[in-house]
Amino acid sequence: MNFSIFLLALFDGVAYAALVFIVALGLTLIFGVMRILNVAHGSLYAIGAYTTVSLVGYFLALGFAPAFAFPLMIVSAILVGIVIGAPLEYFLLRRIYQKSEVLQLLVTFAVFMILEDVQRLVWGTQPYFNSSALQVLGNVTVFGVTYTAYQLILLPLIAVVLLLGMRFFLRHTIIGKLITATTEDREAAQSIGIDADRVFLFTFVIGAVLAGLGGALASPTTSILPGMGADMIVLSFAVVATAGLGQIEGAALTALMIGLGRSFAVYLYPEISVLVPYLIMVLVLLVRPEGLFGSPAARKI
């Protein structure tokens, strides 16, 4: 492996890890607070991507500048959170918090299946592609290797800002504190006047926005087509499980591990590259069933 291939694999891995982390952050936040593994998270990711491509295509056709793609990504993510995430929590998940985990998993899986079909209904099966945002930022050359600034600088930067922002939000803002308290002990939180129902709704919407944002940010770098949600939920679940469910910093580190593992495998052993994330997960869980950073008993976010 020569140096430029090494750099290329490194950059691929970092860019990919950043995207996966953003999606996994939403998944692990929802799990940490609500103890629900939301399989439909993958659909929210895909719908975020589809919405972004549609909006960007629409507005650029109207003559807007390509840079307008960036605010549209944020709009798409928020739309996903409010239009799909909020009703999903309010009308469906709220009824199953006290039910068994198997039922919860089946319900969110059913939602995932339904949303997959909704995507085919709305967007069809032909792939969409719009890389305006990628082109706006241009390329950077590092040690002779040229890479897009969008993937090498912007995506990792957003991932780091979200990681630090989430930590600050949960520890130092009032809403974040109410979320943290509800996570630790729902009844104790309610007994001091914290409305746990509203905390759950709010948390779920934030998680859904993160899934949508992941899709929005991924959209310029990949073809948007059916099945992308399934790929992402499996991968982000691998990240979250390897880190330990509910572990935010851990998810960042395992996303990097899995992203790099996958991208180096693409160059070194392409035959097993798809397998690598899950190999890492299996190896980690064999040694530490609670995940790299998880503890078997403590519940926190």
Place this chain on the structure above:
Amino acid sequence: MLELRNVNASIGIIPILRDLTFRIGAAETVALIGRNGAGKTTLLRTIMGFTTASGEILFEGQPINALHPPKRPGLGIGYAPEDRRLFAAFTIEENILLPAQAARLGKAETTRRLDRAYTVLPELRDLAQRPGGTVSGGQGKMVALARALMLGTKLIMLDEPFQGLAPALAQRYAEALRTLRDTDRSITLIITESNPSLLRGFADRTLVIERGEVAEGSLEPEGTKA
């Protein structure tokens, strides 16, 4: 100020409270005495809305049965559960402040109430910056009382506060409750306890709870206080 009418409550399918009816007057200190499993904790949790209950619960004349549980503390009810349930992610002072933040009290009002809590429990000032998970059981009970004081402007309910306290700490805790009553003459206190001797001389009235029923004690406040 608090009235229960034919309250039944169950946990799962097991009935815990049976047809409870009694009244508590404003500024009264009522001791609820009963053995483990008699239903004391369930009674307090029912008033807070955490059980499936039938019958009527009136707070200051208004039925609160249908009121969403997290709205109840906002009426002026402070509740310190038995297992003190501090939040480990926060410092002691953050723990105490949480109810005020949940209720979105203004800065001035929050400071006023925090001062009230520190007046009753001045020793907590020294612990203010300690993480919630690192204090002893007795200190935790003090913090839970301080936290209950933040919204408990009218009624404070303490579930077995003396349970497991070393004698010196128990004395200190009782002293804090006296300070509270001296500084706030209108406060109503409900304290559960399994040992009847601990609250003798402190409570205005004692209700003995057995198998989810009032087995002994007056169901009405004393005439002077009703």
